[in-house]
Amino acid sequence: MRIAVHSGVTMRGRVEGVVGEVRKVAEYGLAGYWAPMLTGHDTLTTFAIAGREVPGVELGTAVVPMPLRPPFALAQQVATVQEVLGGRLALGIGPSHEALVRDAFGLEWTPPIAATRRYVEQLQAVMTGRDGRGVAIGGDPTPILLGAVNPAMARLAAQVAAGVVTWAAGPRTITEVIRPALRDRPAEEPFRIVAALPVCVTDDVASAREHIHRRLGANDRFPSYQKVLRREGVDGVARLAIVGSPDEVARRLDAFADSGVTDFAAHPLAENDVDAERTWEFLAARAAAR
Numbered sequence: 001m002r003i004a005v006h007s008g009v010t011m012r013g014r015v016e017g018v019v020g021e022v023r024k025v026a027e028y029g030l031a032g033y034w035a036p037m038l039t040g041h042d043t044l045t046t047f048a049i050a051g052r053e054v055p056g057v058e059l060g061t062a063v064v065p066m067p068l069r070p071p072f073a074l075a076q077q078v079a080t081v082q083e084v085l086g087g088r089l090a091l092g093i094g095p096s097h098e099a100l101v102r103d104a105f106g107l108e109w110t111p112p113i114a115a116t117r118r119y120v121e122q123l124q125a126v127m128t129g130r131d132g133r134g135v136a137i138g139g140d141p142t143p144i145l146l147g148a149v150n151p152a153m154a155r156l157a158a159q160v161a162a163g164v165v166t167w168a169a170g171p172r173t174i175t176e177v178i179r180p181a182l183r184d185r186p187a188e189e190p191f192r193i194v195a196a197l198p199v200c201v202t203d204d205v206a207s208a209r210e211h212i213h214r215r216l217g218a219n220d221r222f223p224s225y226q227k228v229l230r231r232e233g234v235d236g237v238a239r240l241a242i243v244g245s246p247d248e249v250a251r252r253l254d255a256f257a258d259s260g261v262t263d264f265a266a267h268p269l270a271e272n273d274v275d276a277e278r279t280w281e282f283l284a285a286r287a288a289a290r
Helices: 015-027 043-053 071-085 098-104 112-128 151-160 171-181 205-221 223-232 246-259 273-289
Strands: 002-006 032-035 058-061 089-094 144-147 163-167 192-201 242-244 263-268
Touching (some): 043 071, 043 089, 089 112, 163 171, 171 192, 192 273, 242 246
Parallel strands (some): 002 263, 089 144, 163 192, 192 242
C-alpha cells in the first residue's frame, strides 16, 4: 500500500503553501499528494504550478465536483495540466453533495448515478478524441477515479473508471462496498482504491480528536458521509480518524492494507507542531518500509 498525503490547503491556504507541502511530500519520500477542489483555489491550476516546482510527485484531485466543469472544459484543463506534469496527474471526480450543488454552486441537482455515468462517458470521449473534437495533447488519456462510498457508485466505478477515492470511510466500507463491486471486473485490469482519512501520531488522543472535529466535523452533516459513518459504527470523521501512538496508527493502517486499499492518503492534522512533525515522520518511515 502506497502512502500519500491528503490536504485541504488548496481550499484555505495560498498557492505557495501547496507548493511547500508538495515539496515536503517529495522530501519525505511519500507517494503522492491529493487535494479536493471546492472553495479557495482551482486545484488543477495549483497542481500545474506545484508540479513544475517539484518533480516526481503524483498529484491527485480528491475530487473535482463534476457540476463545476462541463466535460469538454475539464478534459481541456486536464490535458493541459497533464502535459505540464508529464503524466503525474491522477483525476478523481465526483457528483458532490446536493446541498453544495444547490446552495454553494447555484446549480440544479440531478440523480448522481445516471449523471456520473453520462459525464464519464462524455469526458472519456473528449479525452480520447472519440467525439471528433478531442483535446488530447499526446500521451495516454488520464485515468479517471470516482469518489465512491456507497454500493451504487462503487459498482459504476468498477464499470467505467480506473479506481475510487474515498473520504471518511474505513476498512469496513472497503471490504463491504468497494471490493464486492469489483467481482465482475477483469482481474487483469488494474483498479486503484485510494482511501483518505485524518491521521495524527500523538499521546493526547482525546485532544487530537476534538481538534479534528473542529476542523472537519462540518462534513459529517452530508447524507452520503452519514451513511458511511454509520456503516463504520462511528458518529463523525473525528471518531474514525487514525489517532494515537505509532503502534496504534500502524495497526490501523495495516487494516486498510489488508482490506485491499492500494493508496492511503493521510490527512495530517495535529493540534501542535510536535505532533505534526511526529505524524509526518511516521508516514515517511511507513512509506520507506513498504
